[in-house]
Amino acid sequence: MDMSKCLARKLFGIARSTYWRTPIAQTPADPDADLRATLRKYAREHPLHGFRRAWAHLRHDLSLSVNKKKVHRLLKE
Numbered sequence: 001m002d003m004s005k006c007l008a009r010k011l012f013g014i015a016r017s018t019y020w021r022t023p024i025a026q027t028p029a030d031p032d033a034d035l036r037a038t039l040r041k042y043a044r045e046h047p048l049h050g051f052r053r054a055w056a057h058l059r060h061d062l063s064l065s066v067n068k069k070k071v072h073r074l075l076k077e
Contacts, residue, residue: 032074035066039074051075 009016030036035058042054049057055071058064 032070035064035070036074036077038062039071043075 039054042057051072054075055068058066
């Protein structure tokens with residue numbers, strides 16, 4: 001007798017989000033790791049600059065096409 005996944009999940013009281021979560025070993029690596037490292041280096045060299053100047057540095061000096069909101073989010077972290 002084959003029990004459905006939904007019924008088995010309800011029987012054991014497991015949340016749907018827990019059951020379907022991707023294991024950590026299968027999650028992709030951080031796609032923004034290089035950008036984070038570049039921003040950390042820039043923040044150490046220029047501690048008084050905000051995200052707009054960091055974004056301008058990436059955009060104009062390093063010729064990276066990056067969204068201003070993404071730079072703001074990464075610097076806040």
